[in-house]
Amino acid sequence: LEKTEEDGSAWKVRYSALPEDPRSLDPQVSYDQVGRRVLEPVQECLLEYQPFKTDPYELIPCLLRGLPERIEGSAGGVSYRCELKPGILFHDDPCFAGGKGREVVAGDVQFAFQRIADPKVECPALSNLQDYVEGMADAFEEARKSESFDYAKPISGLRVTGRYTFEIHLKAPYPQLLYWLAMHFTAPVAREAVEYYDGKVHDGVARDMFRFHPVATGPFQIAEWKRNTRIRLKRNPEYRTTTFP
Secondary structure, X not given: OOOXXXXXXXXXXXOOOXXXXXXXXXXXXXXXXXXXXXXXXXXOOOEEEEEEEEOOEEEEEOOEOOOOEEEEOHHHOEEEEEEEOXXXXXXXXXXXXXXXXXXXXXXXXXXXXXXXXXXXXXXXXHHHHOOOEOOHHHHHHHHHHHOOOOOOOOOOOEEEOOOOEEEEEEOOOOOOHHHHXXXXXXXXXXXXXXXXXXXXXXXXXXXXXXXXXXXXXXXXXXXXXEOOOEXXXXXXXXXXXXXXX
């Protein structure tokens, strides 16, 4: 290739074909195979699968420092204590002050769980999680009746206990929750990004674009999306160094 990196090495580009355009890249919405294929290098999850163990499958930490700690609760309830890795940054994006991505904190996970319960988001995971996560069904019903979700009111089942720590409280044992933490539905989301790209007016134009412009933590980020033509990803220069297991 004619283009080169700063060190003189060849500019590396990988091309791939998609059968159709993704319907959405909003992590709390995307559920189709095409969307997941594009979203995986962009949006990291709290947990992920150990790539060499498939019988049975084994979960390992991704954005979390370790696997969630299970705590037996009263009246048959169960809680999971979680801690995020410090120093993980969202992609650089105009939604942040100065265009520089900020650190991911526990409040971003809380915001993601609120979006799951927001009827306007239409998250496919809600039908399963609302039966177990405390307060999620109530939050959904309140928003449905008022036609507005109150993001100032935390969901009781997702309790932030520190800058990087949070607890998930379940009404009954539900081991499958850990596998939901390995899916994009529960991935942390920056409120600034949703508010910037959805429902706000910029340069005289009202935008509803977060579903086409995810702001996440992965090694790549969306550089261009020309609908039904091409999606171009670019390397995230601020991505932390990781090693393959």
